Amino acid sequence: MKDRKPDTDLVHGGRRREWRGPAVNVPVHRASTILFDSVAELRAAAPEFGKAYYGLHGTPTQWALAEALTELEPGAAGTMLYSNGLAALTAAIMAVLAAGDEILVTDSVYGPTRRFCDGLLKRYGVATRYYDPMIGGGIADLIGERTRAILLESPGSLTMEVQDVPAICAAARARGVATLLDNTWATPLFFPAMAAGVDLSILAGTKYVGGHADVMLGSVTANADWYPRLERASWDLGHSVSPDDAWLGLRGLRTMAVRLRQHEANALKVAHWLKARPEVGAMLHPSFPDCPGHDLWVRDFRGATGLFTFALRGGGDAERVRFIDALELFGIGYSWGGYESLVLPVDPKPIRTATACQGEGPLVRLHIGLEDPDDLIEDLARAFDLGGATP
Ligand SMILES: *Cc1c(COP(=O)(O)O)cnc(C)c1O
DSSP states (O other): OOSOOHHHHHHHTTOOHHHHTTSSSOOOOOOSOOOOSSHHHHHHOOOBTTBOSOGGGOOHHHHHHHHHHHHTSTTOOEEEEESSHHHHHHHHHHHHOOTTOEEEEETTOOHHHHHHIIIIIHHTTOEEEEEOTTOGGGGGGGOOTTEEEEEEESSOTTTOOOOOHHHHHHHHHHTTOEEEEEOTTTHHHHOOTGGGTOSEEEEOTTTTTTOSSOOOOEEEEEOTTTHHHHHHHHHHTTOOOOHHHHHHHHHHHTTHHHHHHHHHHHHHHHHHHHHTSTTEEEEEOTTSTTSTTHHHHHHHOSOOOSEEEEEESSOOHHHHHHHHHHOSSSEEOSOOOSSSOEEEEEOOGGGOSSOOOSOSSOEEEEEOOSSOHHHHHHHHHHHIIIIISOO
């Protein structure tokens, strides 16, 4: 069936009869060695998607997850899997660049990606220049002789700027520059990246694909221009993901559409309640006008997920810490995208090098889980009333 809707792809993607047998699901298929029937067969074989060759190149469990992710991005040629999101990002960057090249990276980028660019990547002779996430088509002025790639992240980590992905990709394509998007927040369900002109779309599957805070996963989905090079680089770097983790990814993926819509509804309810509180300043949630790029989110996205940042009005870190410590239903910890709510104090200002960021006052990042949002609101109200933040 052509033109299946994404919800249908999530349910049916990767479930080939030859991989699952008569059962509904593809099982956990463990293998390092693959046996060949003869020397002739061994010599004729080569690593290839969907062909048993060696554990590094996957078994039906990993292929099923890769195929399901590829089907979510119309225009994609294939998907490579990684043991976490950061490994996916660094592999994609290494696949497209060589010594002497330059990469343009959004100033709102995920912190560990910045550390990779400023450290290891620099040591291997690739220069990084950070750009204003709101630059849009103006990126054309930054593309130089040595620029070979542009890394986007939309919305940005911590500060949530929504980028003009189509305009940046169009400018890049006109100059033969590859575009890489960290699409972890929206997933292909809420932002189909290939359709917007992105060459390599990256997910930390640890977040919404897994969805249950119990697995580390990453993926890069690439178009035909880049998939062969991505595949080669990933194998050369020795990347693989365990079949158990791939299976958890598949398990999570099947329900991702319903989970995302519930995260969205719950987060909107909590965010609107917060915005009306005297203790709250800027609401850095893409569906709020306070958020840089809000209009682009309205134009380009099919939804919002559960992660956003807000500013406390007045007070400093001590008040912020008291507020956070008073919360009972929100866990304090890194990562997000699971079924449970999380809270984190975030301080993006000192990290930025190209631009200042929005939001006066101490910032708090929330991930809104699948609890009843009224209970979350009651928890937040109680933490405010305990004097955690001063209006
Ligand atoms: C968490 C995250 C990553 C890294 O994923 P891990 O699986 O934790 O390595 C990358 N990008 C974004 C935007 C993230 O939030």
